[in-house]
Amino acid sequence: MKLQGKVALVTGGAQGIGRAIALGFGREGAKVVVADLQVDKAKSVVQELQALGAEGWAVEVNVAAESSVKRLANETLGRFGRADILVNDAGVYLKSLVVNMSEETWDRTININLGGNFLCSRAVIPAMRKQKSGRIISIASGIAHYGAKEFAPYAASKAAIIGFVKALAREVGSDGITVNAICPGAANTAMPRTHRSEEELMARLRSNPLGHVLEPEDFVGPVLFLASDAASYITGQAINVNCGSYMM
C-alpha cells in the first residue's frame, strides 16, 4: 500500500471525483478526512471507507469560510496529529453568460474554487512544514486551458488555481512539500448534469481521441501517483488527465 499511515484531507470528498479520491486513498492505507459542505453525504463516504477496512472521518466544512477551514485543520491535527496530504477538490460550477452575470455568481465561484485552495492550503502548511513533508494536490480543470462558454468564473478560478499551485510550489519546496494540480477532462459526474441533457453530455464526454468516457475513478491513479513517494521530485505541475482531448 502506497499511503500506509498517511493522513489525507479531501475537500469536496462527498461526491464525484473527490469521493473517488477519498476511497482510493483509503484502499492505499491512508486515514481519510472527508471534508464537505454536505456532511451527510460525507458520512456515507466514510461508511464506504470503513467497508473497505479503512479509517475515515467526515467533517463539515465551508472552504470559503476562514473559521470553518481553521476548525477543519485543528480538528484533523487534534485527532490524527499530522496532515500528510491535502486534496483541494471542493468547487462549484455556476452557469451564466458574462454579460448577464451577477456579482454574486462571480464572487461565489472565485471564493469557493480559488479561495478554498488558499484557505485550506494555508491551514495545513504549518503542520506539513513541521513534518518536513507534505503533498498538496489541487483539482483544476481542462477548462482552465480551454475556456468554456457560460462558465467564465469557473474557467478563471481553475486557471488561477494553476497559477496558485506554481507559486505555492516555489514557496514550500524547501520544506519538502510538493504542490501540483490535476486537470481533469470533462467527466461523467453530477456537476455537468446540472446544465446539459443526458444525450448531449454523453456525446460530449465521448468526443476525445481515446473515445473513452472519463469516470471519477479515472483520476484516482494520477492523484495517488502525485501523493506517493514516487512523485517526490515533481512539483508545480498541472497534469492533464483528459484522454488527449487537448495536449500541453
Next chain:
Amino acid sequence: MSQVALITGGGGGIGGAAAHRMAAAGITVVVADYDHGAAERVREEIATAGGKAEALSVDVTQAREVKALVTDVGKRFGCIDVLANIAGGSFYTKRIEEFTWAEWQEVIDVNLKGTFLMCREVAPLMQRQKSGRIINTASNYGVTGSALRTPYSAAKAGIIAFTKTLAQELAPDGILVNTVAPGPTDTPRVMGKESPEARKQRWAEIPLGRTGKPEDLAEAFYFLTTPESAWITGQTLHVNGGLL
C-alpha cells in the same frame, strides 16, 4: 505473460534507472544502447536483482539498425508493450555561430530523428496489439530554451510536438504517447562536467532544493506504463523539482 519494454539509452543514467524500475515491477526489459558494454552492465544488474532483461546495441540515428533492433525484439518476445525513447544528449555547449552543420545534425539526429525512427518502427506492432505505451524524453530546455544549446533545445521542443501529433494518430488504436521532461538530473554524464560550486548554485534555483536523481525520473517513466495513467496521452510530464 510479462510485459515487454524496449528502452533506448538503457545503458545510461536515466535509461538505466528506468530499466531497473520497470524490471522491478515484473516487466521484461530490453536494454538498448549505442554503448553495448553499458547495456550489458544494466542487464547484468537487473538479472542479479532477479529481473528479466536483454541487452542489445543500437544507433538510433540509423534507420537500418533501428529496424533490425525492433525486428529482433519482435521475434524474441512477440510483442512490445512499452517503448521508452531515452537515448539522447546535448553534447556541445557553444554559440550558434560556432556550431558546424555536422554538429547540429548530430544533436538533432540522436534526439529527434532517433525518436521518430524508433516510433515509426514500433508503432505498427503496437497497432496490431491494439495497445501500447510510448514514452519520449524531452527536457525543460525544450520549453525554456537554453543558451549555448540551440540544437538540443530545438530537438527537445520538437519531441514535445512530435509526441502530441503521434498521440493523436495512435489514439484510435489504444496507444498512449507521452513525454517525460527531466530537469537537471544527477547522471554520470552531467556530474562529470560540473564543479561542486556550480551544482550548489543550481540547487539554490530549484524549489525542492536539489537536482533530480535518475530514480526520480524512472518513477515518472514507470507511471506512464501503468493502468493508473490509462487516460493520459499527448502530455508532457515535467520532473524538475519545480524549476519550471
